[in-house]
Amino acid sequence: MKIIRDPIHGNIELNEIELKLADAPEMQRLRHISQNGLCNLVYPAMNSTRFEHSLGVMHLAGKVADHLGLDEERQDLKIAGLLHDIGHCAFSHTSDHLLSRFGFNHEENSSRIILNTGISDILNSYSISPEKISDLVTGKGNLSKIISSEIDVDKMDYLLRDSYYAGVAYGIIDLERIIHTLKLAGGEIIVGSGGLEAAESLLIGRNMMHQTIYRHHTKRIVESMFANAVNSLLNDGKITYDSFLGMDDIDLVYTLRNSGGYAGEMMHRIDTRKLFKRVFAEKINKTLRSFRSEISKNKKEIENKISDDAKIPRGFLLMDMQSSEMSEFKVLVEYDNELKRIDEVSELAKALEKAELERLTFCIYADPKYRDNVKNLDIDDYIQYTQTMLKKFY
Structure with a gap:
């Protein structure tokens, strides 16, 4: 031991x-x-x-x-x-x-x-x-x-x-109470009677951590730049599928720093904090939400289209469509001798679920010198472009 x-x-x-x-x-x-x-x-x-x-x-x-x-x-x-x-x-x-x-x-x-x-x-x-x-x-x-x-x-x-x-208190949850109220019922892990408040503490912690930590705009900018750099290495054949799977953080950073070209520039910008900035942001409305999957499938095409229209070099404008699975709101709890989803019995859960959807944002990041190039961007134009592409290919 x-x-x-x-x-x-x-x-x-x-x-x-x-x-x-x-x-x-x-x-x-x-x-x-x-x-x-x-x-x-x-x-x-x-x-x-x-x-x-x-x-x-x-x-x-x-x-x-x-x-x-x-x-x-x-x-x-x-x-x-x-x-x-x-x-x-x-x-x-x-x-x-x-x-x-x-x-x-x-x-x-x-x-x-x-x-x-x-x-x-x-x-x-x-x-x-x-x-x-x-x-x-x-x-x-x-x-x-x-x-x-x-x-x-x-x-x-x-x-x-x-x-x-x-260094924040947002993710503090009532761990012992949550574990104490867990039960197995019909093949599901559920929260037993009397555990509603403990389960709500998990929802609050998860919601606060996502809003303040996991979705922090600077973090998302850096990760967008980094992922695009790695994508370029894969596309150019500078790293292979097998080598990528075996890499740790040290291996990948070393490869990026020594790769030259676009990937090397992105890594240098991250190292020196010459980061892209958020040059466009819009709450994800029903229209954007309904085309989320299509936009995701054609992300690079739409990025290139916006870049070309805005006269920004390709690769120096990146899109970020925030999403949330919100699986925690499906937690089953014992309530009035029945099994119910937590968002059916908890007003707090309902409010958090609503707030989660309302805070999701569609963002565009770019080199700050191109900020004025996208100040009049109308994202609806590119939704229409996506629809045209779908008709063309499907």
């Missing part, structure tokens, strides 16, 4: 197999992958990594298993918590859309690593099924909801951890 001291949860215990998995190269790589992408350029102390977050999720998975009396499944759940983020690429969610261009997400990449690397050998040596762990990580089966669902140990850890390192 080994004890690791954690600033969020105190002592975290690892048994023999958990320690072997944590020491595996595939897990040690997470020590060099930031938990929050480039958040540290806005909140300088946000330098935590996916490694300590994974330890925290493992720890909480064990606590939830103990509370629910899942003695036989406890070890599998803890291992799934430890390995759930093993497939994250460099800079975590900043790179998520780059994974999507290869046709999968980081959970599916986690499954690939669990099933096809030394991780599988370690699991097999302890008679633990890699396939079962993979299923828990990728959301298959009822117990996977403990790891990833509307109310899960992943969210519980990252809200507490991220708020701690950001």
Whole structure:
């Protein structure tokens, strides 16, 4: 048994197999992958990594298993918590859309690593099924909801951890009370009777962290510049699919700094804080929302069209369509002897859900010297352009 001291949860215990998995190269790589992408350029102390977050999720998975009396499944759940983020690429969610261009997400990449690397050998040596762990990580089966669902140990850890390192109190949640009120019902993780206020604390924490930390406009600008730079490397063949999957933050930054061209310039701008600015912002109305998927599919085409019309060099104007899955508002709670969604019984949840939609913004970032070039931009013109493209190609 080994004890690791954690600033969020105190002592975290690892048994023999958990320690072997944590020491595996595939897990040690997470020590060099930031938990929050480039958040540290806005909140300088946000330098935590996916490694300590994974330890925290493992720890909480064990606590939830103990509370629910899942003695036989406890070890599998803890291992799934430890390995759930093993497939994250460099800079975590900043790179998520780059994974999507290869046709999968980081959970599916986690499954690939669990099933096809030394991780599988370690699991097999302890008679633990890699396939079962993979299923828990990728959301298959009822117990996977403990790891990833509307109310899960992943969210519980990252809200507490991220708020701690950001130096804010927004993500403080009533962790012990939330865990104490969790129940298994019909294959779902639900909040039991009397736990409504604890679940509301999670909604408040999540909402405040998204508005102030995760959607901070400077963070989104930097991440847009960074992602565009990496995209250009992939498009130019300077890095391959396989090499990208194996990179950590250090590898990717080194590659960008030494790449020259557009990617090198973007990285230099980030290093020296010569950042793009928000030159256009508009709340996402019903029209924009209805064309979100089409705009996302044709993002580069529309960016180029706006750039050409505004006489801005391509690559120096970037679009950002904020989105929210708002899965937490689907949390099931016991209320008046029935199971109901939290946004059906909580006025606070309803208000937060409404505020979430109203705050989503469509933004354009560009080199500040081009600010005047887009001051008369009418986004409706480009929605019409999108419609024309759809008719042309479909």
